[in-house]
Amino acid sequence: MELHIRDVSKTYSNGVAALKNVTLTIPVGMYGLLGPNGAGKSTLMRTLATLQEPDEGSVRLGDTDLLNQKDEIRRTLGYLPQEFGVYPKASAEHLLDHFAILKGFSERRTRREIVEALLRKVNLWDVRRQKLGGYSGGMRQRFGVAVALLGDPKLMIVDEPTAGLDPSERVRFLNLLSELGEQSVVILSTHIVEDVSELCTRMAIINRGEILLETEPLAAIREIRGRIWRKVIEKSELAEIEEKNAVISTKLLAGKTVVRVRSRENPGGGFEAAEPDLEDVYFSTMMSKASVPDGQPELN
Amino acid sequence: MKFLEIFRFEFAYQLRRASVWLYFALLSVIAFLFIVGNYVDDARAGDFFVNSPVIIANVMVFGSLFWLLAAASVAGEAAARDAETRMHSLMYTAPIGKAQYLGGRFLAAFVINTLLLLALPAGVLLALRFSGIEPELLGPFSPASYLSAYFFIALPNAFAGTALQFSFAALNRRTTASYLGSLLIFVTAYIVCPALFKLNPELAKLLDPLGMINLQEMTDVWTPIEKNTRLIAPEGVFLLNRLLWLGIASLTLALTGLRFDLVHHAASGWRNRLQRRTAALLAKTAVLGGSAHCNPVSIPPVARTFGFAARLCQTLAITRESFRTIAKSRGGLVLLTGVAILTAIALPLNMNHMGVPFFPRTEYVLTFLTAPLTDPHTPWIIVPLLIIYYTGELVWREREAGLSEIADAAPVSEWILILGKFTGLGLMLVVWLALLATAGMLAQASMNYRDFEIGLYLKVLFGLQLPEYLLFACLVFALHVLVNQKHLGHLAALVAYGLIAFASGLGIGHHLLVYGSAPNWSYTDMRGFGASLAPWLCFKLYWAAWAVLLAVATKLFWVRSRESGFKSRLELARRRFDDSAAGIGAAAVLLITAAGGFIFYNTNILNEYRTASEIMERRAEYERRYGQYENTPQPRIAGTDLQVEIYPDRRAADVRGAYRLVNNGASAISVVHLATSPEVDTGEVSFDRPAALSLADEELDHRIYTLAEPLAPGDSLSLNFSVHYELQGFRNGGADFSVSANGSYFKNLDWLPAVGYQTNREINDAADRRLYNLPTRPEVPPLEDAEAQGFPADGDRIAFRAVVGTGENQIAVAPGALRRTWTANDRRYFEYATDAPIRNEYAFFSAAYAVREARQNDVVIQIFHHPAHTANLERILRGAQASLDYYTRHFGPYPNGYLRFVERPGQGFGMHSDPTTIDYSEGSSRLDPGNDSRGLDFVTAVVAHEVGHQWWGGSQLTPAYVEGAPLLTESLAWYSALGVLDEQYGGEQQRRLVSFMQETYETPRTRAAAPLLRAASDWYLAYRKGPLALYALSEYIGKERVNLALRRLFEQHGAGRSPLPTSLDLYRELQAVTPDSHRSLLHDLFAANVFWELETEEAAAQQTASGEWQVTIAARARKFAVDAAGVETVLPMDDWVQVGVFAPAEDDAQPGKPLYLQTHRVVSNRQTITVTVPEKPARAGIDPEHLLIDLKTDDNVEKVKPGN
DSSP states (O other), rough: OEEEEEEEEEEEEEEEEEEEEEEEEEEEEEEEEETTTTSSSHHHHHHTTSSSSEEEEEEEETTETTTTTTHHHHHTEEHHHHOOOOOOOBBBBHHHHHHHHHHTOOHHHHHHHHHHHHHHHHTTGGGSSSSGOOHHHHHHHHHHHHHHHHTTTTTTEEESSSTTTOHHHHHHHHHHHTTTTTTTTTEEESSOHHHHHHSSEEEEEETTTEEEEEEHHHHHHHHTTTTTEEEEEEEGGGHHHHHHSEEEEEEETTHHHHOOOOOOOOTTTTTTTOOHHHHHHHHHHHHHOOOOSSOOOOOO | OOHHHHHHHHHHHHHHHHHHHHHHHHHHHHHHHHHIIIIIIHHHTTTTTTOOOHHHHHHHHHHHHHHHHHHHHHHHHHHHHHHHHTTTHHHHHOOOOOOHHHHHHHHHHHHHHHHHHHHHHHHHHHHHSOEEEEEEEOOOEEEHHHHHHHHIIIIIHHHHHHHHHHHHHHHHHHHHGGHHHHHHHHIIIIHHHHHHHHHHHHHHHHHHHHHHHHHHHHEEEHHHHEHHHHHOOOOOOHHHHHHHHHHHHHHHHHHHHOOOSSSSSGGSSSSHHHHHHHHHHHHHHHHHHSSSHHHHHHHHOOOOOHHHHHHHHHHHHHHHHHHHHHHHTTTTTHHHHHHHHHHHHHHHHHEETTEEEEOOOOHHHHHHHHOOOOOOOOOGHHHHHHHHHHHHHHHHHHHHTHHHHHHHHHSHHHHHHHHHHHHHHHHHHHHHHHHHHHHHHHHHHHHTTTOOOHHHHIIIIIIIIHHHHHHHHHHHHHHHHOOHHHHHHHHHHHHHHHHTTTTTTOOOTTTSSSSSSOOOOOBBBBBTTTGHHHHHHHHHHHHHHHHHHHHHHHHHHHSSSSSSSSHHHHEEEEEEEOOOHHHHHHHHHHHEEEEEEEHHHIIIIIIOOOOHHHHHHHHHHHHHHHGGTTTOOOEEEEEEEEEEEEEEETTEEEEEEEEEOOOOSSOEEEEEEEEEOTTSSEEOOEEEEEEEEEEEEETTTTTEEEEEEOOOTTOEEEEEEEEEEOOOOTTTTOOOOSSSSSEEEEHHHHSOOOSOGGGGOOOOOHHHHHHOOOOOOSSOOTOOOOOHHSSSSSSSSEEEEHHHHHETEEEEEEESSSEEEETTTTTTEEEEEEEEEEEEEOEEEEOOOOOEEEEEEEEEEEEEOOOOOTTTTTHHHOOOHHHHHHHHHTOOEEEEEEEEEEEEEEEEOOEEETTTEEOOOOOOOOBBBGGGGTTTOOHHHHHHHHHTTTTTTTSEEEOSSSHHIIIIIIIHHHHHHHHHHHHHOOOHHHHHHHHHHHGGGGGGOOOOOGGGGGSSSHHIIIIIHHHHHHHHHHHHHHHHHHHHHHOOOOOOOOOOOOOOHHHHHHHHEEEEHOOGGHHHHHHHIIISEEEEEEEEEEEEEEEEEOEEEEEEEEEEEEEEEEOOTOOOEEHHHOEEEEEEOOOOOOSSSSSOOOEEEEEEEEEEEEEEEEEESOOSSSSEEEEETOOSSSOOOOTSEEEEEEEE
C-alpha cells in the first residue's frame, strides 16, 4: 500500500501559499519530511490527517480517496500532532480507554488488553492512574504515541514529535517509532536532520511549500561524497570565505567556527575533505533551491 | 508606571475585541426595548414620566442582569487570558509585582465594564428620542436622573460584579470561570433574595446584589410625584446594601491577591504540589525502569468493529465523558444540588396563601417546579442559562484541552460526536429534574404531607419539562457550532433565548413562530391534563422536527479541522451533505410541513387566530361602530328559561333559551340590539311577534332586530335563541376548558346573547384608548355620574329556570331550587328554578361531584366538591350557617331556600359569589387554616365574606357602577364577616382577622390614593382599608350603630331597584348614626385619604401613695392627607385617640389584659398623657389597636419604664 499525493496546493486566506503542487509517492516504511519551521510541513501533515482541505490535488492511500473518504481513512489512521494537550484531570488509562472506544474497540475485555499492552509499550503502565496534568513533556508525547498506535494504523502521521524532548526521551521515542515502519506508511515531519537520518528509508525536503528533493538518505549522501569540504576558522574570516565559496553550513566548535562548503574540487585555502552527512544534503539542497530559507512566518 | 502600563495595555487590548463593542450595542438595544416594551406602558398607566429617575434606575438594574454576562467575558479575559494562552511564562517572569499585575488587569476590566454599563443610559436616550413616545409622557431632561442611577446602582454593581468574576477567573486560571461569579450574583439576585424577601424583607434588601429588590420597593411605594422628581439615593438599608457589596467585592479582591501567585499553575497549591511530586516520582521510576529500547510488548491482535454496536458504544462513551465533564465542573452537580436544596427549603415558604398554610398537593408543588421556556419570570431561568454554559463547555472541550486534532482524527462520525455530547447534556438535565423532584418531595415531607404522587412527578418533569429543555439545547448546540467562537456563541444563544422569552412582547404571538414554544399545559386534580396535552404535543412535535433539522445543520458545520473561514466551512458542509444528512433532513422537513400544516389548520383555519392587537382593534371598532347605541333605550331581561345540554365527552354544549324582555322605560322600543358571543355559534333568534333582522355583524358579534310593532312601555316580549358550543381542533392560545371531561364551568355572560350595547366590550385602559384613538374617559365612571344610577349594567332581576343535561355520572349545577332530576338516554337531567328574582349573572357547573349538605333554618346549604377534596367542608358549612344567621338578624332576610358552594377546576384560590351560588377553585380546597400560626380561621372568614355578598353586591344590594362601588360590595362583605367572627367565633377570631388585614400595612404601597368613597379598582382600598375603616368606626361609635346604618341602607336598596345606591348613600347613613364628636373621624376615614402617624416616645409609671399607678405617656402625633398624585397636606390634629395601658402578658403570644382603654383628645406634635391604673402596668401607648390608619404599627405602644 502506498500513499499517493498528487499536485496538492493550499493557499491560506492571508495569501501565504503553504503548499505548491506537492506530489509525492510514499511507500510502506518510515518516510521523513524535512524542512525548516514554516516550510508547510504541518499543513501537509494535517491534510494527510484528514483535518485540512487542500485547494487542489488529490491524495490516495491505496485505493482509498483520502480527501473524500475520511471515515475509512480515519479507521486506519494514527496521528500524533505537533502540539496537543490532554484533559489534565483524566488518567492515562482512562483517556486511552476512551480513545480506544472511539477507535472501534467496542468489546470491553479486549479493549483492556489493548490499553494495557499499549501503555506497557510506551512505558506508562506504572503511571497509568496518574493524572495526565502531572505528566512531563516526554510522558505526554509517549501517551500521544499510544493513542496514535491504537488500532494498528496503516497510515501514521507524526508531526515534529521530537521537538522539546530531552536526548534520552528522544532516543526512546525514535525507537518506538522505528517499530512502526514495518507494515505501515509512517510519515515523520521534522526539522531535525538526525531524526530522519536515524530512522527513515526515504525522505523529502520541503521548503516554502515546495518539495525540493525526494530521495533515499543513503543515496543522497553517497551522491555528494567528495564534494564537501570543511575548515575551522575565526569568525572574522567568515565573510571572505562566504564570498568565494558555496558555504552550506557554519557551526561553532569550542569557540571557533567550523565552515562547510560544497565544491567539486578542493577549494584550497586550508579546506579539508569531509565525510558528508544528511545535514550536508539538507543544507545544500536548501541553499541551491532557495535563496532565503529563514525568516518565513511560521505556518500552522 | 508598570501598573499604568499593564492597565493601558489591557484596556487597549480589550477595546480591540469586537465582542466588547457587540456587548455595548446589545446592552443599548436591551435598554431600548425595556423602555419601549415595558416602561412606556407603565408610565401611561401610572401617571409618571418615562424618563423619571426611578425608571432610569430600573433600566440600570435589569440591564445589570444582562451586563453580568458581557462583563464576565471582559473580566475573565483580563484575569486569565495569560494563563490560558500560556503567555503567563513570559508575563510572570517579567519584573512586575503581583499587586501591579492583578491591580492593573482588574482596573482595566472594571473600567471597561463600567463603560459597558453606559450602554444602558445610551439605549434609554435613544428610545426617548427615536421610538416615537408621546411627548406628554416625557419629563424635562435631567442629567441628575442618569447620574444618580449610574453612580448608585451601576457603578457599585460593576465593582462587585467585576471583582467576583475577576477573582473566579484569576484563581481558576480559566477565563470562563468568571461566569461562575456572574452566576453567583444572578442566583443571589434573582432567586435567593426574592425568596428571602418573603421571610425577612430587610435582610433580603440588605443582601440584594444588584439593587433589584430595593428598587422594586421604591417603585411600589413612591407616589407619582416622587417618581417624577425624587432621585435615587442610597439611604437606610439601601445605603448599607451598597456598602456591603463594596465590602464583599474589596474583600474578595484582597483574598484573590493573597491566594494568587505569579507562578506556573502546576506548581502552585498544595494539592497540585502533592500531585506533582508523586507524578515526578513515578515518572522517574518509569524512565529508569524502561530501557532505551522499546519494551518487547506485543500488541494483541484485536479485531475492531465499526458496525451499529460500535457506534452505540462510541456514543455511550462520549455521553459518559460529556456528562462527567459538566457534572464535575464547578457549575455542575454541586451547583445543581445546591439549587435543589434551596428549592426544598424555599418551597414550604411558598406553600401559603396570604400566610394561610395549605396542603402541598403535588399538582400545586409542580407548578412551582416547572416553567415553560417562554417564561423568564421564574427562578428556572437558570436552567436555560446553564444549558448555554454547558453546551459551550461541551462543544469547546477538545479544543480547549488541545486534544481536538487527535480526537478529530478518530474514526467517529459527526453524528456520533453530536449525539453523544447532546445525550450527555440530556443526562445532566435528567439528573437535575430528578434532584428537583427529590427537592419537591422533601419539601412535601417536611410539611408532613405524604401523598407524593410520584407518577405525576415523573409525567410532568420528565414527560413535559424535559422536552422543553432538550429542544432549547438543540438550538444552543447549533448556535455554538455555527458561530464557532465561544463567547460569541454564548451571546448568540442568549439573544436567541431572549427572543424566545420576550417574543410575545415583541408582538410575535403565534407558537409556530417562536422556537420551542407551545400553548401551556395545565394539570389539576379535577380535570387532569384535560385538553391541554394534545395541542402541546403537536407543537412540540413540530419543534422537535425543527430541532432535528438544526441537528443536521450542526452535523454539517461541526468543526473538525482547522478550517474556520466561512467559505471553506460552507464547502466542507456541502461535501458532508451525504445520504444520511439528506435523508434525515428531508424527513425533518417533511415532519415540519406535516405537523406545521396540521397545527396551522387547527389554529388558523378551524379556529380564528387573532393577534393581541387585532383583538384590541376589534374592541375599538365595536365601540366606534355601535357606541352610538349606548343610551338607546332597550328592554330589560326579566325572565330566563333555558335548556342546557352539556356533553363532557365531546366537549360540546347546546343551549336553547328564551328571555322575557320588558320595556321598563317611558317610551316605546322598536329596535332590539343583541350582542352575541364570539365563543359560540349563536343560531337564529326569534321573537314572539314579527321582527326583522336589520343588521347582522358576524365580525363584531352584534345584531339589530327591528320590531314590526314597537314594544310599548310596561309591555313584554319573548326572545328565543339557541347557541352551540363545540371546540374545533385546538387554538394557539391554549385549551378552552369551558366544557371538560370532568369539571365544566361556564357563565351566561360568556355564551348567551346579551341585550343592548355592551360597554364592557370597550377598551377600558386609558393608555390603550389613546393608542386606538378612542375618546378619553375615566376607567370607572365618576361618583357624580348620575346617569349611571338609573342605568345599571347588570342590575336586572330575573326569574330563572333551567333544565341542564349532562353525562350520566355527573351532577350539573345551576342557580335555583332543584325541582327534579331524571335520567334519559344515558344522560342525567336537572331542573332548577329560582324562588326569588336573581341578578342576571350566573354559571353552570358539571362534574362527578360529591355533595355535602347542611341546613340553617329554612335554607339548605350544599357543597358540590371533588370527592378527594374534603379538608375544609365542615368549616365551610359551619361558616355558612353562622353567616346566614348573623346577616339575617342584622341586615335582612335571605330570599332563597338554598345556598350552594361549588368547586371548579383551577389552581387559584378564588372564591366568587353569584346569586345563591358560591364557586371556588380547587386551590381553596388546599387551604389548611388549622395550621395557621396566627390562629386565624381564614376559610371561615372567606366563607363569611362570600356569604356576605349574598347581601352586598352578589344578589340583593347592587351598587351603581361608579367610583365607590367596591366599598358597597367588598368592604361591606368583609366588614360583615368581621361581625360573624366576633359574634359566632368569639372576639379573638375577629381581632385576628383585623390584624391579618392590617398586615397589608407592611406591604410597600404608594400612599397616593383616592378616598374610600371613590375607591375604584384598588384592591387594597376595597378589601382592606374599607373594612378596617368600618371596623374603626364601629369601635368608636359602637357596632350596633354601624349595623343599623347598614340595615337602613339595605332596606332601601336591597331589592336592586333604581336608583341604585352609591357610596354616598352609605356615607349618609353612617353620618346619621355618628355622633358629632366623631364626624371628623368619619370624614377622615371615608371622604379623604388621611394618614396618622402616632408614636409613643416613652411611657413611665409611678406608684402613688394610694397604691395605684400613675402612667405618663409621652406621645407624638401627626396627621396628613395625600391626594391621588401624591401631594401631601399636613392637617392640624385634634382627634379622639384611644389610650391604652396593659398588664404584663401571661404568655408571649397574647398581649396583656387592658388596665385602661379610653379615648383622649390627641393633638399634633408632642404631648403628655397621664392616666391612673390600679395594677402595675407593663405596656402603654396611644391607639394600641391601630384603629386609625397608621402604616407604622410597631411604635404605638411601648414598654412602661419605672418612674422616679
